Amino acid sequence: MAVPVMKICPRCFCFQARRTYVGRPRPHIDRILRVDHAGELGADRIYAGQMAILGKTSVGPTIQHMWDQEKEHLRKFEQIIAYKRVRPTVLTPLWNIAGFALGIVL
Secondary structure (H helix, E strand, O other), X not given: OEEXXXXXXXXXXXEEEEEEEOOOOOHHHHHHHHHHHHHHHHHHXXXXXXXXXXXXXXXXXXXHHHHHHHHHHHHHHHHHHHHOOOOOOOOHHXXXXXXXXXXXXX
């Protein structure tokens, strides 16, 4: 939201009113964060699907280690989008199902 803000001119030290964005990032930052969060969510669900199939095999511990890293990435992005007040993708339910299914078939 643009609101007038009084600033001091560095040339002559007079006060000038300028419109400045306060409090919210620009829309393209919202989109970037939303896409990054969706990618982390998808990765988390893919590893969940892989663990469902391969968790008790010899590669299970390796997959679990990689999944734990993705859980940390997802947790961090969820903190960022909450702090920046960015709406998560509306496709979250689809990412949950599709990511898990993709993890099963890979």
